[in-house]
Amino acid sequence: MELKLVTNQKIAHKRVFLRVDYNVPLRKIAHDFKVVDDARIRRSLKTLQFLIENKSTVIIATHLGRPKGHFQANLSTKPLAESLAKIVQRQVVFCPALKFSELKTCIDQAPPGSLIMMENLRFFPGEELNDQKWARQLASLADVYINEAFSTAHRKHASIIGLPQYLPAFAGFGFNEEVNQLSQLISRPKRPFVVIVGGAKISDKVAAVKNLTKIANIVLVGGGVANNFLAADGYNTANSYLQEKKTVNGQKSNYIPFAKNLLRQTKRRRFLKDGYIPLPKIVYPTDVVAAKSLTAHTKKIIQLYSQDEKHQLDDHLMYLDIGPKTIKLFREIILGAGTVFWNGPMGVFENDAFATGTREIAQAIAKSSAYTVVGGGDTLAAVDKFGLSHRFDYISAAGGAALDFLSGKMLPGVKPLVREN
Ligand code: ADP
Ligand code: MG
Numbered sequence: 001m002e003l004k005l006v007t008n009q010k011i012a013h014k015r016v017f018l019r020v021d022y023n024v025p026l027r028k029i030a031h032d033f034k035v036v037d038d039a040r041i042r043r044s045l046k047t048l049q050f051l052i053e054n055k056s057t058v059i060i061a062t063h064l065g066r067p068k069g070h071f072q073a074n075l076s077t078k079p080l081a082e083s084l085a086k087i088v089q090r091q092v093v094f095c096p097a098l099k100f101s102e103l104k105t106c107i108d109q110a111p112p113g114s115l116i117m118m119e120n121l122r123f124f125p126g127e128e129l130n131d132q133k134w135a136r137q138l139a140s141l142a143d144v145y146i147n148e149a150f151s152t153a154h155r156k157h158a159s160i161i162g163l164p165q166y167l168p169a170f171a172g173f174g175f176n177e178e179v180n181q182l183s184q185l186i187s188r189p190k191r192p193f194v195v196i197v198g199g200a201k202i203s204d205k206v207a208a209v210k211n212l213t214k215i216a217n218i219v220l221v222g223g224g225v226a227n228n229f230l231a232a233d234g235y236n237t238a239n240s241y242l243q244e245k246k247t248v249n250g251q252k253s254n255y256i257p258f259a260k261n262l263l264r265q266t267k268r269r270r271f272l273k274d275g276y277i278p279l280p281k282i283v284y285p286t287d288v289v290a291a292k293s294l295t296a297h298t299k300k301i302i303q304l305y306s307q308d309e310k311h312q313l314d315d316h317l318m319y320l321d322i323g324p325k326t327i328k329l330f331r332e333i334i335l336g337a338g339t340v341f342w343n344g345p346m347g348v349f350e351n352d353a354f355a356t357g358t359r360e361i362a363q364a365i366a367k368s369s370a371y372t373v374v375g376g377g378d379t380l381a382a383v384d385k386f387g388l389s390h391r392f393d394y395i396s397a398a399g400g401a402a403l404d405f406l407s408g409k410m411l412p413g414v415k416p417l418v419r420e421n
Helices: 045-053 078-088 100-109 125-129 132-139 158-165 173-187 202-215 223-232 256-265 307-311 324-335 356-367 377-385 399-406
Strands: 015-020 026-029 032-035 057-061 092-095 115-118 144-148 169-171 193-197 218-221 287-291 300-303 318-322 339-343 371-375 394-396
Touching: 015 045, 015 158, 032 078, 045 057, 045 078, 045 144, 045 173, 078 092, 078 115, 092 100, 100 115, 125 132, 125 158, 132 158, 144 158, 144 173, 169 173, 173 202, 173 371, 173 394, 173 399, 193 202, 193 324, 202 218, 202 223, 202 256, 202 339, 202 399, 218 223, 218 324, 223 256, 223 318, 287 324, 318 324, 318 356, 324 356, 339 356, 356 371, 356 377, 371 377, 371 399
Parallel strands: 015 057, 015 144, 057 115, 092 115, 144 169, 193 218, 193 339, 339 371, 371 394
Antiparallel strands: 026 032, 287 300, 287 318
C-alpha cells in the first residue's frame, strides 16, 4: 500500500490543514496547564519543518481528551500551542475561537507563513459526528489537507474522513512511516516472526491477535491475556484477572471461548526450532508468579504443569507475572527471531514485585538481532520505566489504530490517503 505524500509544489505558500494527534498528558501548575510529555508533539516535527521551509500557512488541529462537543477549560489546546512554540522556536498563533466565523477571522488575520493552532476539535459538535457542513467549513479554511495523526485513523470523524473529501489529501511523514512499519509486519516479516501479546485489555486485541496468529510463526502470550488461554485449556486460574465481555443482551461473558477457538484452530500448527521439541503455535506460560493482590509483596511461583498445583490452588491467588521458566523459554525464542512484534506487558509491571517478566522480555527484545516493533500505551510506559525505549527498531504510539491495522482492516483514515495507480 502506497500513500500520497506531499511535495514542495503542492504546499509551498499554500494554506495547509494539518491534522495531528497532540493528545498529550497535561498538568495544572498554579493557574495554567502545562504539557507533561511532548513526545507526540515531536512526532509531527518532520512534517511541520517541511511546511515551515515551504512557507505554508499551517492550521494545526488536534483532539484532546473527550470533551464531547463542548468547551472544557482543562482540555483547551492553548498549552499545546505554547509547548509547540518552544519546540520549534517560533511563534504559534493560538485561535481560541469556538464559532466557525471567529475561527475564520482569526486564521485570515494571521500573517502568511504562520503556524496557527485551533481549539480542541472535539469542542465542536460536528467533529465526532462527521457532520458534512462542519467538514466543508473546515475545508474552506485551507488549500491542502495533511493527516499526521495515524493514531486516530480508526475514527470516522470529520477531521479524519470528512476533510479529505473536499481537499487534496496527503499523509504526513510520520503517518506514512507508521503505515510502512505496520504493513511490513503483516506483509513481509523476516522469519521467524515472533508475536508477543500481553496486558489486560484482550477486548482491544482479539482481532489483531487472530490475524497475527495466521501470519506469525509463533505467538507468545503473557500478562492478563494469558489467563484466558490457560482457562481455555482447563487450568485453574483462581482469582486471576479475566476481562469481561460486553454482550448485546447484557449477559456476562468473557474471552475464554475466543482463546479456546484460537487454540483449536492452531492445534496442528507447530513451531520448529533447533534444540526444541516442536512448540505449539500459541505458547502460554508454563509457570506464573502469583499473589493475593496487585499490591502484594509476598509472591509464589506456580508450576502450571504440576498436577498438585492444579488441584490445591488457593482461590484467592491471582497470576500477576510470568514465571522464570516461561521467561527463559520466551527469551530463547525471541533471541532466535527474525522479526518481533510486542504489545502488552507480561505482568503487573507497575508493582516491582511483578515487573520481572516484562523487564526480561523487553531486554531480550532489545538484545535480539531481529527487527523489533513495540506498541501499546502501557507497554511503552513499561519500556520507558526500564530505560529501553531507544533499543527497538520502531515504537508505535498508535494503540488502537495500530491494532486495527494489524487485524488486516483498511482504516477509514488511511483509505483517502492511499495512492491509486
Ligand atoms: P497496552 O496498553 O500496552 O496495550 P493493556 O492496556 O492491554 O496494555 O494492559 C496493560 C495493563 O495490564 C497493565 O496496567 C498491567 O498492570 C496489566 N496486567 C499485566 N499482566 C496482568 C495480569 N497478569 N493480571 C492483571 N493485570 C495485568
Ligand atoms: Mg493500555
